[in-house]
Amino acid sequence: MKESLERWCASRIRAVALAALPLTLMPMNAALADDGPDVFGWVEKATLEPWDVEVKAKLDSGALTSSLDARDIERFDKDGEPWVRFALELEDEETGETFKKELERPLYRDMTVRGAGGRDERLVVLMKVCMGDTIHEEQFSLRNREEMNYPMLLGRRTIGELGLLDVRETFLIAPTCDENSPVIEHDGEGEFGTNRRAEETDDQDAE
DSSP states (O other): OHHHHHHHHHHHHHHHHHHHHHHHHHHHHHHHHHHSOOEEESEEEEEEETTTEEEEEEEOTTOSSEEEEOEEEEEEEETTEEEEEEEEEEEOTTTOOEEEEEEEEEOOEEEEEEETTEEEEEEEEEEEEEETTEEEEEEEEEEOOTTSSOSEEEOHHHHHHHOEEETTOOOOSOOOOOTTSOEEOOOOOOOTTSSOOEEEEOOTTOO
């Protein structure tokens, strides 16, 4: 009788210990996951700010500078400084409607892209894009991407601020920005007003 009681007590102790083990480990694992960097897939939804237009963005580590679909791109002078006038015509992934907007932005710099298709001269402006819960002000080269699969391409300059890139996955983190979201301002100074050009060797338009 005594031995049976001892075996029963021992089994109850083991059962209670095993049942408590996952409850002990789960908060620790969750904390580790919360402290880690965000992981984005190679295609994500992004919103162009401040209009909250949702587009598909390709995260391409083979490109240095991000690119945005733009039409009727024109360089002009304003108050003695170079500016860029261009038009956006983007399909909003959330509503299915076409967003059209004519914009004028200060020219950030000139850029020459050298890739498999040869040399391509582009104008670069600063634009704001929401990825996850944060708004990033980034350099975007302007070109007509109508024939491309994605109207927005995010290069290494942008990817480096986001976190980690999982090239096996897509649509891991949806954009959730609002008026209270943090904004990471671009901290560089443009090259407009000089004759310098930045050259980049990449294949950012191969899709």
